[in-house]
Amino acid sequence: MEATYKPSRSVKIAAALMLLVGVVAVITGFTTDPSRTWANLLLNNLFFLTISIGALMFYSLQYITNSSWSAMFQRIPLALGAFLPVAAILMLLLYFGLPDIYKWAQPGITETDKLIAHKSPFLNVPFYMIRIVVYFVLWISLAYALRKFSLKEDQQADLKYFNKSSYFSRIFIFVSVIFFSLAAIDWIMTIDAHWYSTLFGFRVMVTSMYYAVALIVLLLFFLNGKGYFPQLNQAHRHDLARYLFRFSIVFGYLWFMQFLIIWYANIPELTAYYYPRFVGEWQFFFYAEPLINFAIPFLVLMSDKVGRKKEVLISISLLLVVGLWISLFLQIMPGSYGAIRFGFVEVGLWIGYAGLFIIAVLETLSRSALVPKNHPLLEESVHHHL
Amino acid sequence: MSYKHIIGVFDDETLLLKAFRKLKENGVNIKDIYGPFADHDLMKAFAPESRLPYMAFIYGVMTIIGAFGFLYYTAVIDYPLNYGGKPYFNFPPFVVILFLLTILVTGGLSVFTFLGRTQLFPGKEAKMPDPKAMDDRFYLVLDQNFNPEDIKGWLKESGAEDILEKEIDF
Incomplete structure (x- = not known):
């Protein structure tokens, strides 16, 4: 119970090597094809930012609903949120690559493109950068507050920290629902500046929790394999499987609703987005996205006897990591870089970011007790059964 | 067709669960359980598999x-x-x-x-072992496939509040 996780030497070396691969990929990318590298940087930044925000939303949701089952491993989603400051710095560095990714950021575009000129009060570089700063200041300060109260509870058994966490969770969920939806519009939807979908921000925001739960599963079983969380039982696995199952339905629903309405309405500006994906050269990814993110998890996790098996949970979570990448690849690449390229830059950059993510998360995880000490719902969580 | 059944009355679901496990171990045929609310452990123990x-x-x-x-x-x-x-x-x-x-x-x-x-239909009259069943007590209905004295002893041991013997149609 008192154990604190210390990442072993081999894990640290592996993460550092991954980071090195990423640095090599960035260098090769910028020397060969800068525009492709900028698009990939955005993709990978969003990949891990999605997980961080989703994990913190999951954490807040546990406080808002007074859930006890997850109290035991609540430090895991909290640690997954530790990538936020790193993501903030990397996101601000994208300033130098904005014209490579976004058409609206290219100088002189407002004179030739009437639609972008009309949208320019919102879509201009200074306001865009201000928005990014505002998002990150809000998220990081709230994540810091949530972490502070959780750690103070370790030192002093007092219900007031639980109540404060609960209060800040409510603020965080509102802030993330509003501002992560807006951020998704800013970062992804404006790549195709002529196109819009009113569902887009909500879809990205809600499904972020889907992938966060997948990462929580992976990290939880990684630590469980090392001997931590010996109290993890079938009921916990059952609840995690149900989380993934419900979110797979949510994903399928929102993904299809966005497509169906645009397909049916047949408005040229909107179908221009789906045309290269639905019938053009991106078709493979278009069909792979719902298959990996919806169909396979839905069918596999349908039976709880299968879903609560550790191996099944881990393989579905690994599949969802691929699913998130494909989903972002399909949303970012056609509009920014415009051609399908899958090579060392894509793989290397992802590995580099993953290394950075692992370092940030495991460092944060090792700085506090793995199991919160004075959480009022801890006993209920340890003895969780259905 | 009505047979004589032994009914154990409990006022606590944890005691009932204990009695249930003990009787099951000894091979007593448990016909049905009546209670004011559903208990997950009991439901799992009584009917583990639903098709x-x-x-x-x-x-x-x-x-x-x-x-x-x-x-x-x-x-x-x-x-x-x-x-x-x-x-x-x-x-x-x-x-x-x-x-x-x-x-x-x-x-x-x-x-x-x-x-x-389950042979249910709207308007079907409920079969109750006792008019008071499902009010505030748990009723454990058992077959008499053993020496009734043994069954009664096990029920008493596990903390049954009352033990009834009744002819009920099941």
Whole structure:
């Protein structure tokens, strides 16, 4: 119970090597094809930012609903949120690559493109950068507050920290629902500046929790394999499987609703987005996205006897990591870089970011007790059964 | 057909669960349990395996296939209408109807399967071991396939509040 996780030497070396691969990929990318590298940087930044925000939303949701089952491993989603400051710095560095990714950021575009000129009060570089700063200041300060109260509870058994966490969770969920939806519009939807979908921000925001739960599963079983969380039982696995199952339905629903309405309405500006994906050269990814993110998890996790098996949970979570990448690849690449390229830059950059993510998360995880000490719902969580 | 049954009355579900496990170990045939609320552990112990989800899955698959055939027949073969220049056979608009029909038909058939399997119907008179059963006590109805004195002893041991002997029709 008192154990604190210390990442072993081999894990640290592996993460550092991954980071090195990423640095090599960035260098090769910028020397060969800068525009492709900028698009990939955005993709990978969003990949891990999605997980961080989703994990913190999951954490807040546990406080808002007074859930006890997850109290035991609540430090895991909290640690997954530790990538936020790193993501903030990397996101601000994208300033130098904005014209490579976004058409609206290219100088002189407002004179030739009437639609972008009309949208320019919102879509201009200074306001865009201000928005990014505002998002990150809000998220990081709230994540810091949530972490502070959780750690103070370790030192002093007092219900007031639980109540404060609960209060800040409510603020965080509102802030993330509003501002992560807006951020998704800013970062992804404006790549195709002529196109819009009113569902887009909500879809990205809600499904972020889907992938966060997948990462929580992976990290939880990684630590469980090392001997931590010996109290993890079938009921916990059952609840995690149900989380993934419900979110797979949510994903399928929102993904299809966005497509169906645009397909049916047949408005040229909107179908221009789906045309290269639905019938053009991106078709493979278009069909792979719902298959990996919806169909396979839905069918596999349908039976709880299968879903609560550790191996099944881990393989579905690994599949969802691929699913998130494909989903972002399909949303970012056609509009920014415009051609399908899958090579060392894509793989290397992802590995580099993953290394950075692992370092940030495991460092944060090792700085506090793995199991919160004075959480009022801890006993209920340890003895969780259905 | 009515037989004589032994009924153990409990006022605590944890005591009932203990008695249930003890009797099961000794091979006593447990007919039914009556209680004011559902207890998950008890439900799992009494009926660990429900086949209803498998039936629901089969109904769902059958409905999807049937509804697809129906949609294909109406939209393509029998009454093809041109909406906005789209081809007659189109999967995207089918999905919503398939989804809703699957929920409706699977839900309905599952309810009827459940009613048929448990021989229930609206307006059926409930079989109660005692008029007070389900008020504020748990009633554990047992077969007399053992020496009744043994069963009564086990019930007493596990903390039964009262032990009744009644002829009930099951």
